[in-house]
Amino acid sequence: MSDIFNGLAAAFWLIVTLDANLVEISLRSLQVTLSALAIACVFAFPLGTWLAVQRFRLRRTAIATLNALMGLPPVVVGLVVYILLSRSGPFGVLGLLFTPTAMIIAQVIIITPLVASITHQAMRDLWAEYHDLLISLKTTKMQRIRTLIWDGRRTLLTAALAGFGRAIGEVGAIMIVGGNIDHATRVLTTAIALETGKGDFALALGLGFVLIALALAVSIVSHWLSQTEREGRW
Amino acid sequence: MSRLSFARTFVRVVLLSVSLVSGLFAPALARAESLKMAVTTSFNNSGLSDILLPEIKKDLGLDVQLLIVGTGQALRLGQAGDVDAVLVHSRAAEEAFLAAGYGTHRREIMYNDFVLIGPKSDPAGIAGAKTAVEALKKIAAAKVPFVSRGDDSGTNKKELSLWKSAGMDSSGFGSWYRAVGAGMGASLNTASGMNAYIMSDRASWLKFANKGDLKLLYAGDPVLFNQYAFIPVNPKLHPQVKTDLVAKLETWLTSEKAEKIINDYKINGEKLFVFNAKR
Numbered sequence: 001m002s003d004i005f006n007g008l009a010a011a012f013w014l015i016v017t018l019d020a021n022l023v024e025i026s027l028r029s030l031q032v033t034l035s036a037l038a039i040a041c042v043f044a045f046p047l048g049t050w051l052a053v054q055r056f057r058l059r060r061t062a063i064a065t066l067n068a069l070m071g072l073p074p075v076v077v078g079l080v081v082y083i084l085l086s087r088s089g090p091f092g093v094l095g096l097l098f099t100p101t102a103m104i105i106a107q108v109i110i111i112t113p114l115v116a117s118i119t120h121q122a123m124r125d126l127w128a129e130y131h132d133l134l135i136s137l138k139t140t141k142m143q144r145i146r147t148l149i150w151d152g153r154r155t156l157l158t159a160a161l162a163g164f165g166r167a168i169g170e171v172g173a174i175m176i177v178g179g180n181i182d183h184a185t186r187v188l189t190t191a192i193a194l195e196t197g198k199g200d201f202a203l204a205l206g207l208g209f210v211l212i213a214l215a216l217a218v219s220i221v222s223h224w225l226s227q228t229e230r231e232g233r234w
Numbered sequence: 235m236s237r238l239s240f241a242r243t244f245v246r247v248v249l250l251s252v253s254l255v256s257g258l259f260a261p262a263l264a265r266a267e268s269l270k271m272a273v274t275t276s277f278n279n280s281g282l283s284d285i286l287l288p289e290i291k292k293d294l295g296l297d298v299q300l301l302i303v304g305t306g307q308a309l310r311l312g313q314a315g316d317v318d319a320v321l322v323h324s325r326a327a328e329e330a331f332l333a334a335g336y337g338t339h340r341r342e343i344m345y346n347d348f349v350l351i352g353p354k355s356d357p358a359g360i361a362g363a364k365t366a367v368e369a370l371k372k373i374a375a376a377k378v379p380f381v382s383r384g385d386d387s388g389t390n391k392k393e394l395s396l397w398k399s400a401g402m403d404s405s406g407f408g409s410w411y412r413a414v415g416a417g418m419g420a421s422l423n424t425a426s427g428m429n430a431y432i433m434s435d436r437a438s439w440l441k442f443a444n445k446g447d448l449k450l451l452y453a454g455d456p457v458l459f460n461q462y463a464f465i466p467v468n469p470k471l472h473p474q475v476k477t478d479l480v481a482k483l484e485t486w487l488t489s490e491k492a493e494k495i496i497n498d499y500k501i502n503g504e505k506l507f508v509f510n511a512k513r
Contacts, residue, residue, distance in 0.1 A: 086314045086315075086316055087314050087315035087316050087472055087474065088313075088314040088315060088316075089314075092315070095474060097316050098270060098299070098301065098316065179301045180301075180302065181270075181299040181300060181301060182287075182299075182300065183297070183299075184268075184299050194302075196419070196420070196423070197275070197279070197417055197418075197419030197420045197423070198279060198419050198441065198442070198443060199419060199422060199423055199426075199442045199443040199444030199445075200443045200444075201443075201444065
């Protein structure tokens with residue numbers, strides 16, 4: 001039990017004294033995860049919506065595959081990205097291994113199916129509601145997808161937050177492709193793994209509490225910005 | 235309206251992601267020269283790197299980015315050209331690496347030693363052993379839990395070679411022999427949790443904060459010496475390797491200043507590393 005109190009105390013002091021290292025790795029965590037999330041959403045929102053609107057032969061298979069990919073093991077994604085980006089791999093000339101960019105690439109692969117799948121679930125219901133209207137207005141497929149994305153933007157926020165949650169707490173893939181290099185690719189989760197390895201549980205736990213607080217803050221800020229849960233709005 | 239707003243939002247999201255990604259590169263461009271070096275977990279866990287790196291930065295203006303892995307993986311990184319140099323401790327593996335042409339040369343820098351850790355009560359009675367091999371034989375005879383790194387690191391290779399010298403094959407051991415496949419710190423955590431015997435380098439042990447009921451039981455046999463060597467990656471195979479910076483770093487690591495820092499580094503008053511580079 002005392003380990004948990006020590007962890008809380010460590011987290012408190014790290015935050016109160018604005019520890020320079022903590023600020024640096026927290027910002028890097030946010031940068032990597034938010035970049036990956038933004039890129040993933042650009043692909044996942046239209047893909048998920050398209051799957052809700054479009055009817056084609058392998059639709060069910062495609063949706064089942066997408067749902068299965070939600071459980072993509074991060075360690076395997078990390079390993080594959082690592083092999084592709086290694087100097088002796090096909091994209092080695094780019095010199096991206098052990099950079100934040102490599103971490104972003106791995107996270108995009110991990111969270112895109114998750115965001116797309118949740119988008120699809122939400123859009124399926126919305127499409128049932130909008131179907132007759134949009135068909136009778138003779139809208140094109142592109143217009144339908146745009147309308148659904150715009151009108152369903154608040155549910156998409158949930159999809160994006162789910163993606164954020166998965167990415168910010170992820171350690172397996174970014175440890176492999178980022179290498180946990182101090183001042184270059186160290187983020188909160190890899191720092192926690194490192195401190196645990198040193199047996200410094202208080203500091204590791206302290207960083208863990210900071211990570212949880214960060215996820216909470218992002219969620220609250222995004223809800224506040226999009227003005228959900230307010231009177232007169234849904 | 236809705237379509238226009240959608241397009242606008244879309245553009246905003248793309249701009250945001252582009253600016254975030256470019257924000258990551260900006261500091262990298264502004265930073266000093268840097269090179270990547272793969273080092274063993276024991277070198278980093280000892281805390282020595284935390285003292286050496288700022289000095290290197292001060293003297294050479296060079297950011298040494300450390301990849302902290304086992305010796306096996308460090309050599310793989312060098313072989314693939316993903317790092318510019320390696321600092322490892324497993325002579326046989328290093329020589330094989332050089333023989334295959336992956337590195338240019340091997341420069342010995344310093345050494346520390348391995349120690350045997352176990353429960354305070356010492357059920358196998360290794361504290362009185364005369365040699366490291368005898369101590370391991372006693373552990374095997376008592377069939378008390380023993381944690382092995384099992385990750386092909388330098389420490390792991392040394393441990394396996396000691397079992398071999400004892401005339402035993404670790405793959406045939408029963409459930410008391412637990413290969414955890416983890417770094418030094420994580421393995422020490424496991425040993426601490428199971429109150430098991432383990433072989434560690436002295437530095438990692440002294441720095442380790444979660445000792446629990448464990449104690450240093452055996453040390454001092456010359457076979458437990460642990461030589462660290464610096465190997466630059468061969469630029470003929472990997473033209474992107476920063477050979478000039480690697481040479482500067484090697485000169486610094488073998489300098490009188492490095493000698494003083496390494497020899498003076500102490501934890502709880504105990505000296506950890508002995509500088510032995512030839513100039």
